[in-house]
Amino acid sequence: MSLVKQLIAAVLAVLIGLASGTLFVMSNSGKSMLLRQLESHALDSATHLGLYISPYMAAQDTATIETAVNAIFDSGFYQRIAVMNASGEPLYVKETPPDISASVPGWFVSLVHIDPPSMERPITHQWRHVGTIYVQSSAGYAYERFWEGAQRALLLFAVLALLAALIIALLLRYLLKPLGEVERQAEALARKTYIEQPQLPKTRELRSVVQAMNAMVRQVQQMFEEQARNIEELRSIAYRDPLTGLLNQRACNAQLQARLEYERDFGPATLVLIRLRPLSEINRRCGEDSTNRLLKLVADELQTLANATTSNSLVGRLGGSEFLLLTEQQPMKLLAPQLNQLQTKTETELASLYRDGSAPAHPLIAGISQTSDQSSAALLMSEARLALNHAEEHNEAIYEYSGEAPRENLSQSWQQHVASAIRNGQVFLQYQSVIGGDQQQIHGELLARILDEDNEPCPAGRFIGVARELGLLDAMDRATLSTALDYVRRHPEGVRIAVNLGVDSITAQDFPRWLGEQIQQLSTPERVSFEINETVILNNLEQVQALRAQIQALGACFGVDNFGIHPRGFSYLYNLKPDYLKIDGSLIRDIDTSDEDRFFVRSLIGVAHNIDVPAYAEHVERSTQLDTLIALGIDGTQGYLHGRPTALN
Incomplete structure (x- = not known):
């Protein structure tokens, strides 16, 4: 009472x-x-x-x-x-x-x-x-x-x-209303939500209680924010270039491999390597400060170019004078003008440094390679570097690697096949299990596939670019969801499933209403989880918060995918309060050999546990990775160590 x-x-x-x-x-x-x-x-x-x-x-x-x-x-x-x-x-x-x-x-x-x-x-x-x-x-x-x-x-x-x-x-x-507010403050604090009472009661004893509670809330919030700042500093030291703020070489390689080889849903991609030359000469003639300013200019312009191209781009600095840009596949006729504009701005800045008019021509050179779904990260990087070296040897501003690459996903017949399969809901689903510390399955993350001309499932990288080009990503999500929720209705005791939602679905005006109607038809909505990429969440925070509230009200679960790689930190977790987090696989790749990765992942797990949210790890392939993650306190793991994807029947 x-x-x-x-x-x-x-x-x-x-x-x-x-x-x-x-x-x-x-x-x-x-x-x-x-x-x-x-x-x-x-x-x-x-x-x-x-x-x-x-x-x-x-x-x-x-x-x-x-x-x-x-x-x-x-x-x-x-x-x-x-x-x-x-x-x-x-x-x-x-x-x-x-x-x-x-x-x-x-x-x-x-x-x-x-x-x-x-x-x-x-x-x-x-x-x-x-x-x-x-x-x-x-x-x-x-x-x-x-x-x-x-x-x-x-x-x-x-x-x-x-x-x-x-x-x-x-x-x-x-008279005792302030005590009720104090109770709600305490309950919110237990959920790692920080609420202060702006109005103090007139009763002296109650005023003292409220003031003490407000002070404690501020102190706990400051502790969490300090922890987030410390983690962000660690992230910057371990994974970001201190001068430009871009990803460093280690982080670029890890995320490049994660996107092209593990997730397999990035689709056909374009990799651009850019070199500022001659860096040593510029540094000798203009000084370190001017050279650093020039490098920062190139980095900022490259980031602007990436943001204009697609929200899913990857930008980093590989070394002293080399930069990397990974974007969804772009034809040369669209990419070349943008790179020429970057070249022009660099030449203008360099000319202001060389007051005698002796600034070198083509200070920026670019090597470009294109990938299909069969390409690996190492092969794509090798082809781009060959193109970059060719551009430097022949004094060309831009050169594209001319090796033959499969183009079937761009053919008209393949486009028609992909469009027909998506519009008709002909989606083939597999799942990869997330296994808890007790070796029990937590849920299975769905992998959407379509059948090719030979009626065989093809990887997402082969058709996702076509679906993106045709504007069918939202339709693809809906077809996947319809098939998955139909499985849940037919198998009340089957596998708990997790479905990924893309940015096209999140921003579609009628998607929340459609999704709500689908969930309401389920007798066991708690067996379904919806996952959204952290970058998509932070770029569409208001829409995601509204969708999360709707999902929670209907009894389904919500998770953050690819957690830990976005530079904006973790403050959004306070209001979003997901049911679980999945740490990005690029941070797990070397966790059994890298002290920096272990420390950073331990910090991410601590952030999740501080708000009472389970943390799972992706791309676990070795038993040594699993042992390390268990020692760090992970709540579940997902990857080929637990088996290859299984068909959802």
């Missing part, structure tokens, strides 16, 4: 006791008053009757006396009337047993004892004593009058008690 209810109960108990005592005293007082009124009434009746029948008492006319007594007795107010002569002998006696009305409950008669008063009046006639009249009031009449008074008192008591209870309850709730 809450403190407010206990206080209300205690105050009401005291008031009821006080009111009951008051009611008892008033009842006794009312009973005494009623008896006095009956005595007065009986005495008055005896007097009036004596004045009337005194001549007949002197003449001992019993017939007239009987008539007069009966006339009074029949009124029902009397239980006994006796007329005695001067010698004390009865002239006439009229009495009846106590007749208590049925309107008076038996328990009241048993509880309250009323002995109706009996009054006597000596009667004289012509200065001579002729007898005595005894009049006793009716007990039934007394009980009826007393019960009516008790009912009115009880009704008034009940009304006043309810009114008092209501007033006390409202007053206590108003």
Whole structure:
């Protein structure tokens, strides 16, 4: 029972006791008053009757006396009337047993004892004593009058008690409202949500409690934010170039391999290697500060180019003078003008440094390679480096690697096949299990595939670029969801599934309504999880927060995918409060050999656990990785170590 209810109960108990005592005293007082009124009434009746029948008492006319007594007795107010002569002998006696009305409950008669008063009046006639009249009031009449008074008192008591209870309850709730807010603060703090009370209560004790609670909330929030800042500093040291803020060579290689070889859903890609030359000469002629400013300019312009191309690009600095750009496949006719614009800005900046007009021509050279779904990260990088070396040897600004690469995914027949398969919902689903520390399956992350011309599942990298080019990624997500949720409806006890949602679906206006209708048709919505890439979340935070609230209200789960690689930190987790996080696989690749990766992943797990959210790891392929992650406190792992993807039947 809450403190407010206990206080209300205690105050009401005291008031009821006080009111009951008051009611008892008033009842006794009312009973005494009623008896006095009956005595007065009986005495008055005896007097009036004596004045009337005194001549007949002197003449001992019993017939007239009987008539007069009966006339009074029949009124029902009397239980006994006796007329005695001067010698004390009865002239006439009229009495009846106590007749208590049925309107008076038996328990009241048993509880309250009323002995109706009996009054006597000596009667004289012509200065001579002729007898005595005894009049006793009716007990039934007394009980009826007393019960009516008790009912009115009880009704008034009940009304006043309810009114008092209501007033006390409202007053206590108003006075103790700050305590309720403190309780909500404590509950929110347990969920790692930080709420302060802006208005302080006027009561001194309550004000002190609220101020102490607000101070504790601020302190805990500062601790978490400090932890996030420390993790971000570590991330910058381990994975970012200190001058440009771009990914360093180690992070570029890890994410390049993760996107092209592990996830296999990036699709056909374009890799651009850019070299600033001659860096040593520029540094000698212009100085270190000017050279660093030039490198920062190139990095900023390259990041702007990547953002204009696609939100899923990868930008990094590989070394002193080399930069990397991975983007969704771009034809040369679109990419060349943008790279030429970057070249022009670099030449302009360099010309301002070489005041004598001797700035080198083509200070930026670019080598480009294109990938299909069969290409590996190492092969793509090798081809881009060959193109870069060719550009430098032949003094060309841009050169594209000319090796033959499969182009079937760009053919018209393949485009029609992909479009037809997606529009008709012909999606083939596989899943890869997330295994908990108890070796039990947590859920299976779905991998969407379509069937090729030979009716065989083909990897996402082969068709995802076509779907993106045709604007069918949202339709692909819906086809995947429809197939997956149909499986859940048909197999109530089957595999718990996790479905990835892309940016096209998140930003589609009617997607939340459509998704809500689909989830409402499930009898077990808790068996379905929806995952969104961290980068997509941070670029569309408002839409994702609304979608997460809808998913939570319908009973399904929500997870953050590819967690830990975005530079904007973790503050969004406070409001989003996902059901789990999946640490990006690029951070897991070398975790069994890299101290930096181990420390950083341990910090990410700590962030998740601090807000009571489980943390899972992707791309686990070696038992040494698994042992390291378990030692770091991971809640679940996913990867080929636990088996290859399985068909969702």
